[in-house]
Amino acid sequence: MIQVKKVNKVYITGEEKLHVLKDVSFNIEKGEFVGIMGESGSGKSTLMNIIGFIDGKFTGSYIFNGQSVKNLDDDEMSKLRNKAVGFVFQNFNLIENYTVRENVELPLLYAGKSPKDIKSSVENALDSVGILDKIDKYPNQLSGGQKQRVAIARAVAHKPDFLLADEPTGALDSVTSIEIMDIFKKLNRDNNTTVVMVTHDRSLKSYCSKVLFMKDGDLKERTDV
């Protein structure tokens, strides 16, 4: 599904050049659960932005389902992003003055789904993360773990090709982190949902079928982290 080959990313700010990704290559197949680890500043989010069709400015090649992702215009990038990816963030990124239902509806509205499809997709997604009973609540009426469940429901409701999660348990205590990881595991096992997750928490590697480790711009698959 995802084929990244010799990708390089250089940030240029004024006189300074920062070579963040150096000949990064890897593949991700449908149904994998991939962990991306590495120190702060090693380039994990930079890589996620490329895989998630947020940043198209890189050299090397990225083939997604047989299609080259380079040289797409902004419109093509955002169409691909809205259709193919479900994003989950450390700080949930829910809209505070929208209800749970309205938050989960958003990507479906972007995708141009019918009202009937939207209603059933939202309810199915909330049910799949065990939080359908909170559908009319507002984010500030929920715990951190419940907010992250809503965010996961929002990410999966339009049935994307893969989930990109950047430190999804970073703001949660250890018990709640395990609950959230178990939801990712269930989605991966039952629906064959592909998960790509950045984490610095090595205890989570047992959830991953593969760990990619970033160091000084180099990315290597590792089994010993």
Ligand SMILES: Nc1ncnc2c1ncn2[C@@H]1O[C@H](COP(=O)(O)OP(=O)(O)OP(=O)(O)O)[C@@H](O)[C@H]1O
């Ligand atoms: N838009 C940008 N312009 C210039 N430099 C950037 C930009 N974004 C990130 N960087 C730099 O690139 C390097 C990699 O950043 P990145 O955010 O990818 O790291 P990270 O591995 O996700 O770190 P963390 O674990 O702290 O989230 C850092 O040195 C950062 O300062």
Ligand SMILES: [Mg+2]
């Ligand atoms: Mg980061």
